[in-house]
Amino acid sequence: MMAETLIKVDLTQSAYTNEKVHNRWHPDIPMVAWVKPGDDFIVETYDWTGGFIKNNDSADDVRDIDLTIVHFLSGPIGVTGAEPGDLLVVDLLDIGPKPESQWGFNGFFSKKNGGGFLTEHFPQAQKSIWDIHGMFTSSRHVPGVQFAGLTHPGLIGCLPSKQLLDIWNEREMGLINTDPTRVPPLAAPPFGATAHMGQLTGDAKAKAAAEGARTVPPREHGGNCDIKDLSRGSKVFFPVYVPGAGLSMGDLHFSQGDGEITFCGAIEMAGRVHLKVDIIKDGMSKYGIKSPIFKPSPITPNYKDYLIFEGISVDEEGKQHYLDVNVAYRQACLNAIEYLKKFGYSGAQALAILGTAPVQGHISGVVDIPNSCATLWLPTEIFDFDINPTAAGPQKFITGDIDLPLSPDL
Amino acid sequence: MMAETLIKVDLTQSAYTNEKVHNRWHPDIPMVAWVKPGDDFIVETYDWTGGFIKNNDSADDVRDIDLTIVHFLSGPIGVTGAEPGDLLVVDLLDIGPKPESQWGFNGFFSKKNGGGFLTEHFPQAQKSIWDIHGMFTSSRHVPGVQFAGLTHPGLIGCLPSKQLLDIWNEREMGLINTDPTRVPPLAAPPFGATAHMGQLTGDAKAKAAAEGARTVPPREHGGNCDIKDLSRGSKVFFPVYVPGAGLSMGDLHFSQGDGEITFCGAIEMAGRVHLKVDIIKDGMSKYGIKSPIFKPSPITPNYKDYLIFEGISVDEEGKQHYLDVNVAYRQACLNAIEYLKKFGYSGAQALAILGTAPVQGHISGVVDIPNSCATLWLPTEIFDFDINPTAAGPQKFITGDIDLPLSPDL
Amino acid sequence: MMAETLIKVDLTQSAYTNEKVHNRWHPDIPMVAWVKPGDDFIVETYDWTGGFIKNNDSADDVRDIDLTIVHFLSGPIGVTGAEPGDLLVVDLLDIGPKPESQWGFNGFFSKKNGGGFLTEHFPQAQKSIWDIHGMFTSSRHVPGVQFAGLTHPGLIGCLPSKQLLDIWNEREMGLINTDPTRVPPLAAPPFGATAHMGQLTGDAKAKAAAEGARTVPPREHGGNCDIKDLSRGSKVFFPVYVPGAGLSMGDLHFSQGDGEITFCGAIEMAGRVHLKVDIIKDGMSKYGIKSPIFKPSPITPNYKDYLIFEGISVDEEGKQHYLDVNVAYRQACLNAIEYLKKFGYSGAQALAILGTAPVQGHISGVVDIPNSCATLWLPTEIFDFDINPTAAGPQKFITGDIDLPLSPDL
Amino acid sequence: MMAETLIKVDLTQSAYTNEKVHNRWHPDIPMVAWVKPGDDFIVETYDWTGGFIKNNDSADDVRDIDLTIVHFLSGPIGVTGAEPGDLLVVDLLDIGPKPESQWGFNGFFSKKNGGGFLTEHFPQAQKSIWDIHGMFTSSRHVPGVQFAGLTHPGLIGCLPSKQLLDIWNEREMGLINTDPTRVPPLAAPPFGATAHMGQLTGDAKAKAAAEGARTVPPREHGGNCDIKDLSRGSKVFFPVYVPGAGLSMGDLHFSQGDGEITFCGAIEMAGRVHLKVDIIKDGMSKYGIKSPIFKPSPITPNYKDYLIFEGISVDEEGKQHYLDVNVAYRQACLNAIEYLKKFGYSGAQALAILGTAPVQGHISGVVDIPNSCATLWLPTEIFDFDINPTAAGPQKFITGDIDLPLSPDL
Incomplete structure (x- = not known):
C-alpha cells in the first residue's frame, strides 16, 4: 500500500495559492491535516523560493529575489495526542525530488541582497544548476565533479507557542536594535506584506502575519537548521510547543556541505518527503531537551577519503x-x-x-x-x-x- | 628491522634536562637529529606538562600547574633537502603510549588558571584518570563508558622562520593590547623564565627564550591544532619555513573529542610516534598552501551510531x-x-x-x-x-x- | 528533465503479453529499444514470477508455482556501437519498487518444487510479506526486525552469442546426464512450452524457445548472480557477446542476504531501474575479463555491528x-x-x-x-x-x- | 600499569624448548598459567612455523619445511571458574609483532608439500617478505602495493575434552580412509614424532602425542579458523570443554585476505597478544552455541572502494x-x-x-x-x-x- 500524500504542491502554480503552505512561524496557523502516532505519510514541498529560481543560465533571479518571501513550508500537520512538553519522533523514511523536476540550484546572493559566508570574496549574484540522475548529481556549470546526494530537509520543525514566539521576536529585535541601519540587517524581523499564513484569512491572518517569526534562522524548535545529516533515514526528536505539534517542513536539499556556506543555498529543490511520526510523552523534561536531537541515517554516502x-x-x-x-x-x-x-x-x-x-x-x-x-x-x-x-x-x-x-x- | 628511536625521553627525569626537548617555537633552536626523505623513525615524547600531572585521585596538580611550562615537544628534527616553500609530507605510521606508562589524564583548569570552553559552568579544577588497555580506554572516575582510542599528536609542526615568528608575536601582542589586564589573558606572550630552548645555552638561549612563541595556539605551521583526526595512519603536508624544516611534536592524546573542550585536555599521555618523512619541492606555491592539509587514516574507530x-x-x-x-x-x-x-x-x-x-x-x-x-x-x-x-x-x-x-x- | 522510461510494465496484465519482456536467453531475441553510449533511461520490471506470488497470508502460491516460467526480464536493450569483446559499463543510478506496489515477498520452496539451501530443514512451502516504507522494510510475519534496503537487480546481463549459448547448453546437459532422473534436477534445461521470447513469433520463436537457456543460474555474462552488492549506485562492467550488447534485467530485490539462501528468494518485487550505459571498446581482452566485474555503491546501509x-x-x-x-x-x-x-x-x-x-x-x-x-x-x-x-x-x-x-x- | 606478560617466547631459541608452547590439541596438556575472569594479560607467540621461515630471498625454506611441526601455540591458559558448557569471552585488546621482529612472510607451498587453493596454477614453492611499518606493510617482492594491517590470530581456541578429541580423530580418519594413499592426504592425522605437548613429559607425553589432534583444521572450538576479522578489538565467545577452559593461541597474521588462499599463509609473524577474559556461565546451552561466535572490532581498515x-x-x-x-x-x-x-x-x-x-x-x-x-x-x-x-x-x-x-x- 502506497502511503497517503497529505499535502500536494503544483509547481506550475504560485505557492501563495496553496493553503497547505505557509512561510512564517505562528501558533495560529491552522493544521492542514491530522495524523495519528505510528502513521506514515507523504508531503510534497516547493523549493524554498516557491519556484522563483529557474533552471536556466542566468543569475538574474538570484540577484533579484525578494528574500522576504521565503521559506515556503508544507504544513502544519497535527498529530493527535501531542501536547506541549512531548517529543515528536519523526522518521524520515525517504526524501527525493518531484518526478517532474529532476534538478536543483545553488547560488551566491549579491552582498546587497543577503550575501553569504564569503560575500566579501564573492560579492555578486551567481548560480549553478545541478541535474539529478537517480542518486547522483552533476552540474553543467561545474565540470569534473559528481556525487551521491545526502538528501535532507533544510527546514523542519513544530509550531512555536505564543510564549516562545514572543521570546524569539524580543531577542532578535534586541539584536537588530544594536545596529538598526546595518545592511544586511542583523536579523530578519516579522514582515507582514509577503507573509503566507496557510489557511488563515482576514484579520486573523493580518494579526498573525504581523507577529509571525521569519523562517530564516534555526531556533529551539529546529526550523532552518540546514543540517545535512538530517538526511533520509534519520530519526529526529522535536520539542512540542502546541497541542497537536504542528509539524512543517520544506527547503529540501538534494545535497549540501556543512555550513551551507553559499546561502542560496545547498542544491535546492522541490520534492517530497515520506515520514512517520510518533510521540514520547513528556519527553522534554524526561531527557532535558531544549533543542532537537537526532540519530543519523543507516544509509548515507560512504565517501571516506x-x-x-x-x-x-x-x-x-x-x-x-x-x-x-x-x-x-x-x-x-x-x-x-x-x-x-x-x-x-x-x-x-x-x-x-x-x-x-x-x-x-x-x-x-x-x-x-x-x-x-x-x-x-x-x-x-x-x-x-x-x-x-x-x-x-x-x-x-x-x-x-x-x-x-x-x-x-x- | 626496527626503526631507530631518534629521541628518547626518561619519564623519571625532568623534561628540562632533556636537550632534545623544547617548549617554545624559535628558528634558532638547533636540530637534534637529521633524517633523509623516505626515512622512517621513532620519537618519544613527554606528556604536554612534562609529567606534572600524576596518576592519582587529587586535582591539586591541575589546579596548581604553572601553564607557562607547556608544551614539552620532542625535536626539532632536520630533514635534509627541505627548504622554505617546500611541503614536508609526514606519515604517522603509529602512535601509542610508552610501555611503562599505560594511562592518561583529562582535566578542567580552574577559571583562575586557564579555564576552558565551559569554565563558567565548571570553574574549579577537576581531573579524571584514564587507563589504557591495548586499543581501548576506561576511567575509574567515569563509570559506564569505554572506547577505542583515536590516537594523535595534539601538537606537531615545523619551526617558524624569524619573519613568521615576528608576525606571530606582533599580531598576538596586538590582541593582548586590546585588553591587557584581562584574566585570563587574550593570548600567551613570550615568557623567558620557563622557556626550554633545547640545545641552546647562554646568551643565545636567553635571546631566543625572550622571543620564542608560546606553543599554546595553532598557527600557520600547524602546531597545537588538537585535531583528533591527525591520528595514526594519517598523512600530513606541513609548510616548511626554515632549511631542514625542523619538525617537532608532542602533546600526545590517546583520544579526544572535537574541540578539546576540556582544555586539560584530551586523554593526555607520554608516548612514542613512528613516522616517515618526505618532501614535495616548492609545494606551498604549487598547491597554494598557507596552512597544513592532511588525509585521514585508513584505520580509525568505526563508531557510527x-x-x-x-x-x-x-x-x-x-x-x-x-x-x-x-x-x-x-x-x-x-x-x-x-x-x-x-x-x-x-x-x-x-x-x-x-x-x-x-x-x-x-x-x-x-x-x-x-x-x-x-x-x-x-x-x-x-x-x-x-x-x-x-x-x-x-x-x-x-x-x-x-x-x-x-x-x-x- | 526526467529520464525516459524505455520499457513499461503493467502489473495488472500477464507478463507474457508484454513484448518487451522475455524469460529465456537467446541471441535471436530482438532488441526492444536502442540507446547510445552516455544515455540514461528507466526500465520497469515485473517481479521474477511475473506477479504469480501475491500479497496475502497463504504460501499456496509458493508451493504451486511452475518454476519454468521464470525469470521475466525487461529487455533486451541495444546500445549503438557495442560489439562482441567490448565491456558494457552500466551505472545503476537508482532502483526502487513501483509506486503502486510497495511490498515484496520472501519464501521457501517445497523440497518437491525447487527446494533451497536448507531444504532438508525447511522442506515445505512458506512465505513472508515485507512492506516497503521508503528506504526501510518490515514484515507482518517476522516481528521485531526492520532494516534499510540494499536494493539491487538479482538478474542483469547481456545476450549470449549463439556460440556461448551452445557452450552453456552443452555443459549443463552434461551435468544433468550424470544423474538424469534426480529430483530436483541438477540443472534447468531449455523448455519451450513456457518460454517468452519477447517480440519473436512463429517459427523463429519456436526455434529460439527450444534452444534458449533458462535464466536460473549465473553464467559468464552475469545473469542471475543474486549479488546483493550490485546495488543502486554501483557500476558494472559486462562482457558483450552480440552486436548491440542486448542488456536485460529483472528479478529486483528490495534486500537480500549473501547467498539468497531462501531461494524464493530475496525480498522480491516489481520495480524500476534507472541506469546509464557506456562502452569500453575491446575491454574484455584489454583487462582479461571472463565474467563481469563491478564497483560497489557509495551509498549502502552502514550497518557495522x-x-x-x-x-x-x-x-x-x-x-x-x-x-x-x-x-x-x-x-x-x-x-x-x-x-x-x-x-x-x-x-x-x-x-x-x-x-x-x-x-x-x-x-x-x-x-x-x-x-x-x-x-x-x-x-x-x-x-x-x-x-x-x-x-x-x-x-x-x-x-x-x-x-x-x-x-x-x- | 602495564599488563603482565604471562608467556614469553625467545625467537632465538627453538620453540620445542619452550614449555609454555605446544603444537597439538589434547586435554592432558597442563595449564601454563591461571588467570581470573576480568583479568587482562599479554601472551607472546612464535610464528606458526616456530621460526623456520627466514627473512631472506629464497623459497627453499617454504619448499623444505616439515609441516608436521605446526602450529606452535602459546598456552594453554587456565581461567578460574570456567567449566564445560560455559562460554569464554575473549577481548582481543591488541595484537602486534614483536618489537625485534618487524616483518612477516607469505608463501605458496609446493604441490608436493601442502599445496594450496591454486596449487594447480602455482605448483612450486614461492615466498614474499613483508616489512611492517607501524600500522602498514609493504614487500620488496611485490612492488606498488601497501596497506594497513587487519591483524589477528590465525589460530585461537580452548582445549577439547577427551570425548570431543575422540570425535575429531574418528571423523577425520574416516575421511582419510576413503582415499588413504592420496597425496596430499585428505586430512592430517595425529603424529607423535614431532609433537610438542607443552609441560608433558615421559609416558604421559608419549600417550598424548599419539592421540593429540593436529592443529591444521578449524573445528568446533575455533582453532585454526584463519578468519581475518578476529582482529584486534574484536570480542570472541569460545565454547569451553575442560575445567579452566585452556585457551591457546598462535599463528599471528599481520594481514590476510578471506580464504587465506596462499596457505603459507597470510603475512605470518611472531608477536604478542593483549587479551582480557571473562565467562558466561552455561552459555553454550543458553545461546545454542556449537561453534564460536564473535563481534568485529570497532577499529579496522576502512578500505571501501x-x-x-x-x-x-x-x-x-x-x-x-x-x-x-x-x-x-x-x-x-x-x-x-x-x-x-x-x-x-x-x-x-x-x-x-x-x-x-x-x-x-x-x-x-x-x-x-x-x-x-x-x-x-x-x-x-x-x-x-x-x-x-x-x-x-x-x-x-x-x-x-x-x-x-x-x-x-x-
Missing part, C-alpha cells in the same frame, strides 16, 4: 581574532578554494563545490588561545580526477571555458 | 548572538551534558566524556541570520548501556557514588 | 567433508538460526531474516584440511532489541504468536 | 560443477589474477596480494542451479596507482624486473 584543510582564527588580512570559529572556518574554506583553483576551477566553481558536496566542517579546537582551529573535509572521490597533492604538482584538468553565470548588481 | 545534539547561537542566558559558532557549539555541548545527567552522570563526568571520547563537532549552519547552528555528535556505542531516547524515559544506570576529584581554588 | 557465526565443513550429522565451503556456510546459517530461536523466533522466521536482511557470507578459510570455514555476519542493529550474548542469557522478546504461513505439500 | 570479481562454478577447463562455492571462488580469484597481470604483475605477485591484503571473499549465490556465485573484493586503495578499468585500457605500472623467489622441487 578526504583532503582536509585547516583554518585558524587569523583572518585574510592577517588580523588576530580571539577563539573565533567562524573566522577559522572561513580560512579553511578559502584555503580549499585556493587549492582547487590550482586544478583549473574558478573561485566561484570551487565555492559551489564546497556549498553542495557532502563536505564536512569540524570544530577542531576551541580552547588554545587565541586561535580556534576549524577543518574543512573535502571528499576526494567526488572528482573525476585525482586532487591529492603529489611531487609532480597539480594538473589543470579543468580547462576554464565554463564558469558560473554572474549577474552584476544593477 | 550517534546521538546528535543541536545548538544555536542563543546563549544560556537567552541572549541572541550574531552567527557565532562558538556560542552554538557551547549550547550543543551543554545540551548533551544535561541529557547525560538524566542517566546519572554528574555534569563533570559528562563533560569529561565530551572531552575525551571521539565526539564530533560539526559546523552545521553559518548563514541563517542571526543563528549559527552547530552539532555535537555523541557515539552511542561507547556506553555500557543504551542512551537512546525511548518512550519509557531514561534509566539511571550510573549510581552517582563516584565523581571526578575536585580541588577548590586556594 | 555484527554478530558473526562460524561454520566448518562437518555437516549436521557429524560427517566430515573435505574443504567444502557450501557445507561450512550451511553450518554457519544453522548456527545463526539456533541462536535466534533463543530469542523466541521460529526457525522459519530466523531463516527468513537470513534470506532478506543485509547478511554477509564470507569465505573465511579454504586451505586448512579437511575443514573449510565460513562465516555468516548478522547485523545486530536491524533488531528492535539487543541480540548480543550477555551473562544474563537471552530474553524471549518474540512471543511466538505469529509465524510464517506454511502450505503443506499436496 | 573495491573492484569486485565474480566467479561461477564452471571450472577453468569449462566443466560444470553443481553449486560448488569452492570452484566459484577459485574462478573469482583466477579472474582477479588475470586482471592484475594486465598492470604488469606476475601471477605469483597477484596471488600474493590476494593472500595478504584485506581482500573479501563473499558467498554471493548458492541456490541458482547449477552455478554458485562467489565474489572476490579487491580494495583499490592499497595500490600506488589506479587499477580501475578505463576506456584507455590498463597501463603497465609494474615493470616486471622483480618477482617472488621460487624454489623448484628437488
Whole structure:
C-alpha cells in the first residue's frame, strides 16, 4: 500500500495559492491535516523560493529575489495526542525530488541582497544548476565533479507557542536594535506584506502575519537548521510547543556541505518527503531537551577519503581574532578554494563545490588561545580526477571555458 | 628491522634536562637529529606538562600547574633537502603510549588558571584518570563508558622562520593590547623564565627564550591544532619555513573529542610516534598552501551510531548572538551534558566524556541570520548501556557514588 | 528533465503479453529499444514470477508455482556501437519498487518444487510479506526486525552469442546426464512450452524457445548472480557477446542476504531501474575479463555491528567433508538460526531474516584440511532489541504468536 | 600499569624448548598459567612455523619445511571458574609483532608439500617478505602495493575434552580412509614424532602425542579458523570443554585476505597478544552455541572502494560443477589474477596480494542451479596507482624486473 500524500504542491502554480503552505512561524496557523502516532505519510514541498529560481543560465533571479518571501513550508500537520512538553519522533523514511523536476540550484546572493559566508570574496549574484540522475548529481556549470546526494530537509520543525514566539521576536529585535541601519540587517524581523499564513484569512491572518517569526534562522524548535545529516533515514526528536505539534517542513536539499556556506543555498529543490511520526510523552523534561536531537541515517554516502584543510582564527588580512570559529572556518574554506583553483576551477566553481558536496566542517579546537582551529573535509572521490597533492604538482584538468553565470548588481 | 628511536625521553627525569626537548617555537633552536626523505623513525615524547600531572585521585596538580611550562615537544628534527616553500609530507605510521606508562589524564583548569570552553559552568579544577588497555580506554572516575582510542599528536609542526615568528608575536601582542589586564589573558606572550630552548645555552638561549612563541595556539605551521583526526595512519603536508624544516611534536592524546573542550585536555599521555618523512619541492606555491592539509587514516574507530545534539547561537542566558559558532557549539555541548545527567552522570563526568571520547563537532549552519547552528555528535556505542531516547524515559544506570576529584581554588 | 522510461510494465496484465519482456536467453531475441553510449533511461520490471506470488497470508502460491516460467526480464536493450569483446559499463543510478506496489515477498520452496539451501530443514512451502516504507522494510510475519534496503537487480546481463549459448547448453546437459532422473534436477534445461521470447513469433520463436537457456543460474555474462552488492549506485562492467550488447534485467530485490539462501528468494518485487550505459571498446581482452566485474555503491546501509557465526565443513550429522565451503556456510546459517530461536523466533522466521536482511557470507578459510570455514555476519542493529550474548542469557522478546504461513505439500 | 606478560617466547631459541608452547590439541596438556575472569594479560607467540621461515630471498625454506611441526601455540591458559558448557569471552585488546621482529612472510607451498587453493596454477614453492611499518606493510617482492594491517590470530581456541578429541580423530580418519594413499592426504592425522605437548613429559607425553589432534583444521572450538576479522578489538565467545577452559593461541597474521588462499599463509609473524577474559556461565546451552561466535572490532581498515570479481562454478577447463562455492571462488580469484597481470604483475605477485591484503571473499549465490556465485573484493586503495578499468585500457605500472623467489622441487 502506497502511503497517503497529505499535502500536494503544483509547481506550475504560485505557492501563495496553496493553503497547505505557509512561510512564517505562528501558533495560529491552522493544521492542514491530522495524523495519528505510528502513521506514515507523504508531503510534497516547493523549493524554498516557491519556484522563483529557474533552471536556466542566468543569475538574474538570484540577484533579484525578494528574500522576504521565503521559506515556503508544507504544513502544519497535527498529530493527535501531542501536547506541549512531548517529543515528536519523526522518521524520515525517504526524501527525493518531484518526478517532474529532476534538478536543483545553488547560488551566491549579491552582498546587497543577503550575501553569504564569503560575500566579501564573492560579492555578486551567481548560480549553478545541478541535474539529478537517480542518486547522483552533476552540474553543467561545474565540470569534473559528481556525487551521491545526502538528501535532507533544510527546514523542519513544530509550531512555536505564543510564549516562545514572543521570546524569539524580543531577542532578535534586541539584536537588530544594536545596529538598526546595518545592511544586511542583523536579523530578519516579522514582515507582514509577503507573509503566507496557510489557511488563515482576514484579520486573523493580518494579526498573525504581523507577529509571525521569519523562517530564516534555526531556533529551539529546529526550523532552518540546514543540517545535512538530517538526511533520509534519520530519526529526529522535536520539542512540542502546541497541542497537536504542528509539524512543517520544506527547503529540501538534494545535497549540501556543512555550513551551507553559499546561502542560496545547498542544491535546492522541490520534492517530497515520506515520514512517520510518533510521540514520547513528556519527553522534554524526561531527557532535558531544549533543542532537537537526532540519530543519523543507516544509509548515507560512504565517501571516506578526504583532503582536509585547516583554518585558524587569523583572518585574510592577517588580523588576530580571539577563539573565533567562524573566522577559522572561513580560512579553511578559502584555503580549499585556493587549492582547487590550482586544478583549473574558478573561485566561484570551487565555492559551489564546497556549498553542495557532502563536505564536512569540524570544530577542531576551541580552547588554545587565541586561535580556534576549524577543518574543512573535502571528499576526494567526488572528482573525476585525482586532487591529492603529489611531487609532480597539480594538473589543470579543468580547462576554464565554463564558469558560473554572474549577474552584476544593477 | 626496527626503526631507530631518534629521541628518547626518561619519564623519571625532568623534561628540562632533556636537550632534545623544547617548549617554545624559535628558528634558532638547533636540530637534534637529521633524517633523509623516505626515512622512517621513532620519537618519544613527554606528556604536554612534562609529567606534572600524576596518576592519582587529587586535582591539586591541575589546579596548581604553572601553564607557562607547556608544551614539552620532542625535536626539532632536520630533514635534509627541505627548504622554505617546500611541503614536508609526514606519515604517522603509529602512535601509542610508552610501555611503562599505560594511562592518561583529562582535566578542567580552574577559571583562575586557564579555564576552558565551559569554565563558567565548571570553574574549579577537576581531573579524571584514564587507563589504557591495548586499543581501548576506561576511567575509574567515569563509570559506564569505554572506547577505542583515536590516537594523535595534539601538537606537531615545523619551526617558524624569524619573519613568521615576528608576525606571530606582533599580531598576538596586538590582541593582548586590546585588553591587557584581562584574566585570563587574550593570548600567551613570550615568557623567558620557563622557556626550554633545547640545545641552546647562554646568551643565545636567553635571546631566543625572550622571543620564542608560546606553543599554546595553532598557527600557520600547524602546531597545537588538537585535531583528533591527525591520528595514526594519517598523512600530513606541513609548510616548511626554515632549511631542514625542523619538525617537532608532542602533546600526545590517546583520544579526544572535537574541540578539546576540556582544555586539560584530551586523554593526555607520554608516548612514542613512528613516522616517515618526505618532501614535495616548492609545494606551498604549487598547491597554494598557507596552512597544513592532511588525509585521514585508513584505520580509525568505526563508531557510527550517534546521538546528535543541536545548538544555536542563543546563549544560556537567552541572549541572541550574531552567527557565532562558538556560542552554538557551547549550547550543543551543554545540551548533551544535561541529557547525560538524566542517566546519572554528574555534569563533570559528562563533560569529561565530551572531552575525551571521539565526539564530533560539526559546523552545521553559518548563514541563517542571526543563528549559527552547530552539532555535537555523541557515539552511542561507547556506553555500557543504551542512551537512546525511548518512550519509557531514561534509566539511571550510573549510581552517582563516584565523581571526578575536585580541588577548590586556594 | 526526467529520464525516459524505455520499457513499461503493467502489473495488472500477464507478463507474457508484454513484448518487451522475455524469460529465456537467446541471441535471436530482438532488441526492444536502442540507446547510445552516455544515455540514461528507466526500465520497469515485473517481479521474477511475473506477479504469480501475491500479497496475502497463504504460501499456496509458493508451493504451486511452475518454476519454468521464470525469470521475466525487461529487455533486451541495444546500445549503438557495442560489439562482441567490448565491456558494457552500466551505472545503476537508482532502483526502487513501483509506486503502486510497495511490498515484496520472501519464501521457501517445497523440497518437491525447487527446494533451497536448507531444504532438508525447511522442506515445505512458506512465505513472508515485507512492506516497503521508503528506504526501510518490515514484515507482518517476522516481528521485531526492520532494516534499510540494499536494493539491487538479482538478474542483469547481456545476450549470449549463439556460440556461448551452445557452450552453456552443452555443459549443463552434461551435468544433468550424470544423474538424469534426480529430483530436483541438477540443472534447468531449455523448455519451450513456457518460454517468452519477447517480440519473436512463429517459427523463429519456436526455434529460439527450444534452444534458449533458462535464466536460473549465473553464467559468464552475469545473469542471475543474486549479488546483493550490485546495488543502486554501483557500476558494472559486462562482457558483450552480440552486436548491440542486448542488456536485460529483472528479478529486483528490495534486500537480500549473501547467498539468497531462501531461494524464493530475496525480498522480491516489481520495480524500476534507472541506469546509464557506456562502452569500453575491446575491454574484455584489454583487462582479461571472463565474467563481469563491478564497483560497489557509495551509498549502502552502514550497518557495522555484527554478530558473526562460524561454520566448518562437518555437516549436521557429524560427517566430515573435505574443504567444502557450501557445507561450512550451511553450518554457519544453522548456527545463526539456533541462536535466534533463543530469542523466541521460529526457525522459519530466523531463516527468513537470513534470506532478506543485509547478511554477509564470507569465505573465511579454504586451505586448512579437511575443514573449510565460513562465516555468516548478522547485523545486530536491524533488531528492535539487543541480540548480543550477555551473562544474563537471552530474553524471549518474540512471543511466538505469529509465524510464517506454511502450505503443506499436496 | 602495564599488563603482565604471562608467556614469553625467545625467537632465538627453538620453540620445542619452550614449555609454555605446544603444537597439538589434547586435554592432558597442563595449564601454563591461571588467570581470573576480568583479568587482562599479554601472551607472546612464535610464528606458526616456530621460526623456520627466514627473512631472506629464497623459497627453499617454504619448499623444505616439515609441516608436521605446526602450529606452535602459546598456552594453554587456565581461567578460574570456567567449566564445560560455559562460554569464554575473549577481548582481543591488541595484537602486534614483536618489537625485534618487524616483518612477516607469505608463501605458496609446493604441490608436493601442502599445496594450496591454486596449487594447480602455482605448483612450486614461492615466498614474499613483508616489512611492517607501524600500522602498514609493504614487500620488496611485490612492488606498488601497501596497506594497513587487519591483524589477528590465525589460530585461537580452548582445549577439547577427551570425548570431543575422540570425535575429531574418528571423523577425520574416516575421511582419510576413503582415499588413504592420496597425496596430499585428505586430512592430517595425529603424529607423535614431532609433537610438542607443552609441560608433558615421559609416558604421559608419549600417550598424548599419539592421540593429540593436529592443529591444521578449524573445528568446533575455533582453532585454526584463519578468519581475518578476529582482529584486534574484536570480542570472541569460545565454547569451553575442560575445567579452566585452556585457551591457546598462535599463528599471528599481520594481514590476510578471506580464504587465506596462499596457505603459507597470510603475512605470518611472531608477536604478542593483549587479551582480557571473562565467562558466561552455561552459555553454550543458553545461546545454542556449537561453534564460536564473535563481534568485529570497532577499529579496522576502512578500505571501501573495491573492484569486485565474480566467479561461477564452471571450472577453468569449462566443466560444470553443481553449486560448488569452492570452484566459484577459485574462478573469482583466477579472474582477479588475470586482471592484475594486465598492470604488469606476475601471477605469483597477484596471488600474493590476494593472500595478504584485506581482500573479501563473499558467498554471493548458492541456490541458482547449477552455478554458485562467489565474489572476490579487491580494495583499490592499497595500490600506488589506479587499477580501475578505463576506456584507455590498463597501463603497465609494474615493470616486471622483480618477482617472488621460487624454489623448484628437488
